[in-house]
Amino acid sequence: MKVVVVGAGPAGIRAVEQLVRAGVTPIWIEEGADGGGRITQRPPAGFSRSHAALYGADAGRAKRLHATLDALKARVDWRPDTLVWNIRPDAKVLHILANGAAQDEVAYGALILCTGAMDRVLPLPGWNLPGATTLGGAQVALKSQGVGVGANPVLIGTGPLLWLTALQYAKAGAKPAAVLDTTDFLTKARFGAGMLWNVPTLLRGMGLYAQLKLRGVKLHEDITPLAIEGVDNVTAVHWRDAAWKEHVTPCDAVAMGWGLKPEAQLADLAGVPFDYDATQQNWVPRKDAAGRSPMAGVYLAGDGAGIGGVDVAELGGARAALALLADAKLPSDMALSKHLDGRLRTERRFRAALEQAFPYPARLAARMEDSTSVCRCEVITAGELRAAAAADAPELNRAKAFSRIGMGRCQGRLCGTPAAAVLARALQVEVPEVGRLRGQPPVKPVPLQQVG
Amino acid sequence: MVQADVLVVGGGGAGCSAALHLARRGVRVVLLERGLVGGQATGVNYGGVRQQGRDPAGLPLARKSREIWSRITELTGADVEFDPCGHLKLARSAADEAELLRWNALAAEHGLRPRMIGRNAIRQQHPYFSDVVIAGSLMEEDGSANPRLLAPALARAARAAGADIREHHAVTAFAHDGSNFEVLANGQGFTAPWLLNCAGFWGGEIAARFGEAVPIEKLHPNMLVTEPLPYFLRESLGVVGGDLYLRQIPRGNVIFGGGRGESDAEIRVTRPRPDAAFGAMQRAIAVIPRLADAMVIRSWTGTDGEMPDHFPVLGPSHTTPGLLHAFGFCGEGFQTGPGVGAVLSELVMDGATDVPLDAFDIGRFTAASGAV
Numbered sequence: 001m002k003v004v005v006v007g008a009g010p011a012g013i014r015a016v017e018q019l020v021r022a023g024v025t026p027i028w029i030e031e032g033a034d035g036g037g038r039i040t041q042r043p044p045a046g047f048s049r050s051h052a053a054l055y056g057a058d059a060g061r062a063k064r065l066h067a068t069l070d071a072l073k074a075r076v077d078w079r080p081d082t083l084v085w086n087i088r089p090d091a092k093v094l095h096i097l098a099n100g101a102a103q104d105e106v107a108y109g110a111l112i113l114c115t116g117a118m119d120r121v122l123p124l125p126g127w128n129l130p131g132a133t134t135l136g137g138a139q140v141a142l143k144s145q146g147v148g149v150g151a152n153p154v155l156i157g158t159g160p161l162l163w164l165t166a167l168q169y170a171k172a173g174a175k176p177a178a179v180l181d182t183t184d185f186l187t188k189a190r191f192g193a194g195m196l197w198n199v200p201t202l203l204r205g206m207g208l209y210a211q212l213k214l215r216g217v218k219l220h221e222d223i224t225p226l227a228i229e230g231v232d233n234v235t236a237v238h239w240r241d242a243a244w245k246e247h248v249t250p251c252d253a254v255a256m257g258w259g260l261k262p263e264a265q266l267a268d269l270a271g272v273p274f275d276y277d278a279t280q281q282n283w284v285p286r287k288d289a290a291g292r293s294p295m296a297g298v299y300l301a302g303d304g305a306g307i308g309g310v311d312v313a314e315l316g317g318a319r320a321a322l323a324l325l326a327d328a329k330l331p332s333d334m335a336l337s338k339h340l341d342g343r344l345r346t347e348r349r350f351r352a353a354l355e356q357a358f359p360y361p362a363r364l365a366a367r368m369e370d371s372t373s374v375c376r377c378e379v380i381t382a383g384e385l386r387a388a389a390a391a392d393a394p395e396l397n398r399a400k401a402f403s404r405i406g407m408g409r410c411q412g413r414l415c416g417t418p419a420a421a422v423l424a425r426a427l428q429v430e431v432p433e434v435g436r437l438r439g440q441p442p443v444k445p446v447p448l449q450q451v452g
Numbered sequence: 453m454v455q456a457d458v459l460v461v462g463g464g465g466a467g468c469s470a471a472l473h474l475a476r477r478g479v480r481v482v483l484l485e486r487g488l489v490g491g492q493a494t495g496v497n498y499g500g501v502r503q504q505g506r507d508p509a510g511l512p513l514a515r516k517s518r519e520i521w522s523r524i525t526e527l528t529g530a531d532v533e534f535d536p537c538g539h540l541k542l543a544r545s546a547a548d549e550a551e552l553l554r555w556n557a558l559a560a561e562h563g564l565r566p567r568m569i570g571r572n573a574i575r576q577q578h579p580y581f582s583d584v585v586i587a588g589s590l591m592e593e594d595g596s597a598n599p600r601l602l603a604p605a606l607a608r609a610a611r612a613a614g615a616d617i618r619e620h621h622a623v624t625a626f627a628h629d630g631s632n633f634e635v636l637a638n639g640q641g642f643t644a645p646w647l648l649n650c651a652g653f654w655g656g657e658i659a660a661r662f663g664e665a666v667p668i669e670k671l672h673p674n675m676l677v678t679e680p681l682p683y684f685l686r687e688s689l690g691v692v693g694g695d696l697y698l699r700q701i702p703r704g705n706v707i708f709g710g711g712r713g714e715s716d717a718e719i720r721v722t723r724p725r726p727d728a729a730f731g732a733m734q735r736a737i738a739v740i741p742r743l744a745d746a747m748v749i750r751s752w753t754g755t756d757g758e759m760p761d762h763f764p765v766l767g768p769s770h771t772t773p774g775l776l777h778a779f780g781f782c783g784e785g786f787q788t789g790p791g792v793g794a795v796l797s798e799l800v801m802d803g804a805t806d807v808p809l810d811a812f813d814i815g816r817f818t819a820a821s822g823a824v
């Protein structure tokens with residue numbers, strides 16, 4: 001049976017590792033020039049920063065993952081720089097963009113999708129100015145290219161990635177102008193107890209916070225971001241503190257992120273149904289505990305299958321591969337499966353506490369000014385989205401049809417979450433009731449002209 | 453049981469327009485739509501408001517509809533982005549050019565005034581065309597509109613005029629007692645002396661329930677859109693042979709189509725097909741080379757009904773008094789939708805319409821099979 005694994009982050013690496021161990025030689029497709037994922041993003045060949053400098057506390061994990069990745073490449077059909085832009089589930093075919101041409105097809109018997117995640121944003125006035133990026137984008141710039149988005153960035157959002165990015169920037173020589181956290185201390189403290197399911201990770205999070213304090217980085221909690229100011233580039237952030245006092249923090253860049261959302265467009269095109277996960281505040285593709293989707297032969301792992309973080313990605317990748325092997329009546333390590341199931345259960349409890357401790361501020365999204373652009377690609381404002389609601393758009397895809405929200409290059413990957421919050425509030429319903437933007441091919445833009 | 457004068461099944465352009473025209477004449481009309489209005493053929497097509505190239509038998513209907521398009525904003529109270537930007541049909545061979553001339557002569561008999569653009573003029577007026585384009589015919593009063601907006605706008609206006617528009621109401625049972633229809637949708641009964649079958653591809657199933665099975669096939673238009681490009685193209689384009697249609701909206705995106713998508717067996721899921729998309733992309737570049745560097749950002753399809761002779765089924769049933777059919781528009785129903793609704797309202801209220809419907813009669817399929 002031809003097995004295809006999409007994605008070479010932590011989940012993809014551990015999935016392929018189990019497949020190869022069982023004697024299966026998969027086709028392994030990665031959109032980037034190399035694998036490694038986001039948390040353990042690899043710099044291009046020839047860059048010389050050490051694992052310790054690049055990944056800090058994650059250096060050991062990065063080393064292990066990269067070594068496994070490199071060892072596996074020769075034992076599989078390794079296809080970097082390849083974008084899967086469509087799936088025809090009935091024909092069991094993937095459509096790929098490689099070497100400038102989008103016409104090639106890859107047939108599969110079974111498929112493991114490890115397609116990762118991206119930042120969730122809260123649109124603000126000025127968030128489409130040059131110099132404003134996501135926390136993930138700021139991290140990737142630092143890790144893959146050794147450049148920062150600015151020397152004095154303001155970091156806005158909530159979650160461990162906010163602190164981690166701030167610390168990475170501080171260590172790299174930048175001087176973060178401020179770290180603005182939308183979550184109040186009490187919420188974090190209340191759900192922090194639930195994170196005792198993973199004490200080392202909890203301690204790491206607290207350590208990040210302590211190190212930032214030690215380095216004199218200004219941390220503000222329970223803030224409300226108001227606007228990003230600038231003409232040709234970001235110059236300041238306006239925000240309000242818990243006591244409703246307004247502040248203006250000068251800066252030369254902004255990185256923002258409120259947790260992550262699954263990059264699950266391929267699962268969507270493969271026909272996998274989605275459910276709303278109220279803890280994550282995300283739509284996630286349906287799968288069982290081992291990673292089997294309801295579509296025969298389609299398996300899901302990593303953040304693309306629901307946000308779990310890097311530990312869950314590694315565990316889930318291996319587990320999904322073992323499920324695939326068992327379903328195909330191939331030798332699969334039953335003891336390991338059982339062990340992984342137990343660890344995944346524990347990690348899920350930790351993750352639930354983490355998501356509750358750092359919630360997406362849907363209330364702020366819902367209340368944004370009419371003039372704020374929700375959709376960057378098509379420049380659609382919250383007011384236009386509310387007008388769509390008033391014109392009888394009972395759900396997000398109809399609002400898209402009326403207003404063009406989510407119709408641009410990114411197909412709503414960025415604006416989908418805040419748009420749902422705005423629409424739900426306008427219709428006076430709960431966020432899940434407005435649904436989610438349907439996936440449409442191509443998952444990312446493909447050229448009209450086919451090279452070769 | 454909800455009592456009405458007219459039941460409309462299907463909330464596409466034809467059904468919503470019928471509901472609007474009837475409600476404006478004081479009729480109690482209930483429209484039953486399985487999903488959301490304009491979710492299928494009316495909502496996912498290219499958005500062409502085109503008379504050019506139609507079979508002469510279809511021109512009176514297209515002309516009637518075009519007259520309504522002129523006042524679509526007043527009629528609906530909404531901007532559906534109707535733009536009479538002109539429809540330019542391109543010839544890529546001498547035979548194509550002869551075909552344009554042949555149709556233009558026929559169109560003149562119907563009072564239409566398409567204008568031939570010769571080899572030199574087309575080069576001068578449209579420098580972005582490649583040499584494969586040798587001539588064109590411009591129908592100035594044709595144009596385009598936003599397909600996503602038409603049916604919802606008609607439905608809103610119909611509702612404002614008193615029509616009862618019910619979305620998420622799939623009709624699960626039909627009955628006729630000789631004078632009244634009774635249908636069941638969402639657990640609710642509806643009854644009326646008139647039933648308008650405006651159910652697109654699924655109109656074939658409804659006709660079959662009343663003993664008028666027709667050879668309808670599903671049709672999934674394969675549509676694509678590019679990222680925004682600098683605005684250069686005013687007219688909506690077609691080609692002789694019909695294997696490419698393309699227009700640019702003022703914000704810059706180029707919308708084009710060609711070939712067919714696909715669906716699962718139950719037609720619950722429709723998908724654009726990459727092989728069809730690549731064909732359309734190649735043909736688009738062949739006509740407008742500057743599109744080569746553009747990126748396709750989205751593709752889609754939906755479901756229409758296609759008849760073997762490429763005419764819709766439009767007019768009274770032969771088996772059931774009070775039943776009017778309007779379905780199977782063969783990918784050309786977006787332009788005619790508003791006019792079809794007007795025709796249906798005239799058939800109900802006046803017992804006649806000024807549009808000849810002979811070519812669209814359902815009897816052309818059912819007579820041979822013995823149904824009366």
